Amino acid sequence: MNGPPPDAVGRLAQYVLIPRIAAPGLSVVALRTNHDPAVALILVLLIMMALNYLALRYWTLLKRARRPLVLVLDQGVALIALGLAGLGTPMVLYVVAGGVLAGLIHRARPVLAVSLAGALTYGVLLVFQAGYVPGGSDFHTTITLPALVLAAGPAGVALRRLLNEQERTASQLWKLRRTAAVREERLRVARELHDSLTKDLHGVWLLSQTLRSSLERGDLRSAREAAGVIGETAEGLAGQSRVVIQGLRENGxxxxxxxxxxxxxxxxxxxxxxxxxxxxxxxxxxxxxxxxxxxxxxxxxxxxxxxxxxxxxxxxxxxxxxxxxxxxxxxxxxxxxxxxxxxxxxxxxxxxxxxxxxxxxxxxxxxxxxxxxxxxxxxxxxxx
Ligand SMILES: Nc1ncnc2c1ncn2[C@@H]1O[C@H](COP(=O)(O)OP(=O)(O)O)[C@@H](O)[C@H]1O
Ligand SMILES: [Mg+2]
The missing domain is CATH 3.30.565.10 (Histidine kinase-like ATPase, C-terminal domain)
Incomplete structure (x- = not known):
């Protein structure tokens, strides 16, 4: 039987970290080919890449840092980097992935607040056309991307709830299956005992009655016979119980x-x-x-x-x-x-x-x- 279900939310969050590692690197490439970025900006982007790689590598440690302050810092740095790099770089993907990640890890309220702040910041950056923004007024940059920035956090929260719900159901199912298996095993033991031991034990009891009445009658010959059969049956019973015990020990x-x-x-x-x-x-x-x-x-x-x-x-x-x-x-x-x-x-x-x-x-x-x-x-x- 399979064990209880694994931590699906944690696994999904680890996947979401992958675009967060890729986006700053791709942004460096995009900026270097189209724009002349400051060295400091390149350094910041590379540090962000490294931090996300560390988060993926030491995921269990990160899971413990579930504080709203961590969330605000993370998205704050992401938005500043987006402003410096520009809305035309893959840093938008970084902010979107950050929103989903936040939704998976943190509680709903701070996540919604941070998503809203993210969308507003995006609007300000759009107005000022900060950094590299080639398609400054197209539909994609003005509508699709800010909608994604706004929706990412709630989407992460919804995903987390869905996965947790599914995990709870799977774990209940697993418990039910285990209970059913234990019950089945108990029935098997009861059947084994009934089939192999009870019948013969009853026989021993009947024979002991015969033995007693033979002794009361002074009929030593039939008493000896009954005692002999009792002995044989008891020996057989010992063998049978060995079989039953072996059967229970055998784990297949x-x-x-x-x-x-x-x-x-x-x-x-x-x-x-x-x-x-x-x-x-x-x-x-x-x-x-x-x-x-x-x-x-x-x-x-x-x-x-x-x-x-x-x-x-x-x-x-x-x-x-x-x-x-x-x-x-x-x-x-x-x-x-x-x-x-x-x-x-x-x-x-x-x-x-x-x-x-x-x-x-x-x-x-x-x-x-x-x-x-x-x-x-x-x-x-x-x-x-
Ligand atoms: N392999 C065997 N070789 C010779 N006789 C056997 C063998 N198996 C069973 N028997 C005979 O069949 C009888 C019935 O066997 P069983 O029903 O197992 O009862 P029990 O072993 O308690 O005598 C035995 O008493 C024995 O005479
Ligand atoms: Mg036999």
Whole structure:
């Protein structure tokens, strides 16, 4: 998920500084080719260029200097420079960009006052035809440019408000998305706990009732049996909770093959068993969605748990393939196999795997016969 939105006003203000660096330089060129400017004026323009470059470079420092005095000084210097250079130079662009910048940084009232003062100063400069003013009475110089000088500040204020508004909306949206993701995650945890632990815990409770009544009857044989099943179920539950915890820890950042290897490694740890993972996908990006991925990893844990517990195998092979919008994982062991058609009442591992696969829009198939090893084949919808 993307983070909260970045500082759009700040970024725009930095862009506005670029014409403020260019305008004094271009004015020097314009003046030197058409007019004979004073050396002092050229120096002032070059210093203005450098100051604006520094403002761009150390923007974060400048952002803190949001005082009306800074605003008045900045626009004051700009207007004096405009007067000396002339309305026919790109310094007009400097004043306009300054107005937009002021609107982005400062509060509305001082900005409007400074814009008005700017337009009035422009009028005075026009009357006196100060500096270089080739088109002294054309429409562009008498109407368009002063209108721009007047409008720049309010335009900056409007832009700032618009961007801030948009930023607020984006940040609210981001918060909502994050809340939804947390909620989704909670539901997933609840589902995981319900699916893998609650059923078996209830079974343990029922068995403990049986154990108690057997003991009360003095039937030690069935009491021993019940105690044995309680022990086995509890062991299974410990394994299941490990799977759930691993699922919660898994953050989806590792590749699918890495995650499968990791799961397999944990499941067979301490057992004389080797695991091989074969990746037959054409693209490493092919795989199930996030929910499918967690199903695939949970099925891997459960299937390997069965291999360790029942198969007496030496080698387990995990083969991952993808084609035609489906992702297939096959988990094959070379163990003793079992009769798939025989029911296993009171055993929920295979059933749980099938239910998980179905819930993710896929399916699970177990192929085995005594002496022939076992293959668990999981098919999930996928991409790539
Ligand atoms: N890989 C395997 N190799 C041999 N037998 C298996 C294998 N997987 C499952 N079985 C058999 O299927 C039965 C049911 O498995 P399962 O539903 O996972 O329950 P549980 O593991 O609690 O016994 C197991 O008791 C076992 O007899
Ligand atoms: Mg099992």
């Amino acid at each position: 950042s590792s590749s699918l093959v890495q995650a499968l290897q990791e799961r397999a490694g944990v499941a067979i740890a301490g057992h004389p068993l080797s695991v091989e993972v074969h990746d037959e996908r054409k693209s490493p990006r092919a795989g199930p969605d996030a929910a499918g991925r967690s199903t695939m990893l949970a099925v891997t844990s459960e299937a390997l748990h069965n291999v360790v517990k029942h198969a007496q195998a030496h080698l387990v092979t995990l083969t991952l393939a993808a084609s035609g919008g489906e992702v297939v994982l096959q988990i094959t062991d070379d163990g003793r196999g079992f009769d798939v058609s025989a029911g296993h009442p009171g055993h929920f591992g295979l059933l749980g795997m099938t239910e998980r696969a179905n819930r993710s829009g896929g399916g699970l198939q177990v192929t085995s016969s005594p002496g022939m090893g076992t293959t668990v084949r999981l098919v999930l919808p996928g991409h790539g």
